[in-house]
Amino acid sequence: MTAFFLKGSCARMVGSGNVSSGGATTDALIEHRREIADLLQRIKNRRLQVFGLYGTPVALVVTLLVWAGLKVFIWLNADTPTAINGIFAAAALLLGAAAVVQAIAEFGDSSPWTDSETSVRELKLDLALAEERHILEARRRTPPAMDRQASYKERIPGEIARLRGESRHYRRLHLLMQWLLFFSSAAISAVTAWYDPPQPAKGVLIGLGFTVTVITAAAGYFKPRERSFNLQQTADSIEQHTTALELGIAPYGAANEDENLGLFAATVEGIRAEQRMREQQLDQPQQGQQQVI
Template identity: 40%
Template sequence: MARLRAHNGRILELRQHIRGVNLRQRLMYGFGAGVVLCVLGVAVPTALTWRRFDMAPINTVLVLLAVAFAVAFVASSWIETIRHPGPRPGTSGNRLTREELELDLEIAIESRLIDATPLDIPIRNRQFAFTESIPEELDQLRKESRHYRRRHNLFQLLIIIGSIANAGAQSFSDTTQPLKSIIIGLTMMVAICAGITGYYKFRERSFNLQQTADSIEEHANAFHLGLPPYDGTDSAANLALLTAKVETLRVEQSRREQQLDQPSETRDQAG
């Protein structure tokens, strides 16, 4: 049991490090996106109002913001690449990337499973261990759902902004050469974003993952509260039923992912 407690402590520590790395990477990407938006905020309005309106005051503010975001991006990139937390046990100062931390987490979980297998743990303890692993599954499913939902929202935002900017640029009859180039670029961006969202189906993937997480949570809550179909007095039978339900939901989720990966013609034939 002491080895299991040590594995649990190591797993919690690695998860905390991974959350910190994810937070720093989101900040880094946010600063980079701020630089891009400031540059676009200078280039596009200036081209649209060329020789019609003095954009110098606004552009000065946007340039200063772009410089601030660029400095923050460089600083966060340096922190992310040079000063990772979570040195490996038994080493001195070696820093880990997020991929290495996730690999160590998988190894720690596998090691905990290997050490727990030969133990003759009572059924109530096994039931508690299994139910404790369900929140981890829910967190992973919802994390992936949020990941795909953010991608879908990002590409949809680019499509909306690009379409509006393209329509505004085309409303000028006497378009100059820089403005024509911007129109072509906006049209290509909208087409590329639409193609990516249609091919990878981020919204459908996010919906399926969230639906699976909600279904697993519903069964887990019913199991904990003793609601049907887990209202029997036999705890072992309730645990077996919960395991079967969760595994069924996982298999259905995998099948839905495989269907999304297939071409539309193949899905139509299968349906």
């Protein structure tokens, strides 16, 4: 009896130890991802800061040169209009103030910029090192295959929602293009029947004909209807397999949960690979699609 209690307590200790280890692994990997995301955002911010720091003085010089060029080539023997002087003076003042503020923010002692006087190259190096640490940490703390497959299963609802959202986007785009095409085509006939003189019907017909041509070409090139159909079909197929896994029905009726999760992950990845292939075929010209098929 004592041995039984000791064995139970040991099992609980091992289980709690596994949970604690798993939680530490998750926290460590999340921390690495946060560091990488923070560095990516810092690189974007730093690029904007450097662009503004060096681009604003250049824009100021170009503005002054354009102002002087207008005076020399257009209003050399006359006074420059007050409106033109006001616009260029306001633009030069604004650019000059922006250049001064950015220079103070970059080289000042108490700079509000996090990475002042730091090059984008250094931040990219920090990002590369952070990604390398994340890879090494993930390799060292790689969870068992069953845990990874279970985690993959939990991410599937978000993937289904993304696919359906993109499907709705392309379906609405297709409907908008079709309605514009309908109205423009009908308006061409109506304007042609209503107006006898060439004007203003001529300009209206040119605009409507241009609209019809652009919409027809865009619909044939981007194929929003086909993209919407493929995305919706992929989402429905993945949802069907997810439901089958949760209910334990074919093809996920095996008694071993590891086998079911492995089959589910392989099946969903196959469906996603087919979806990517269909997207690539839609991006190719018609002749290229026939060759691929």
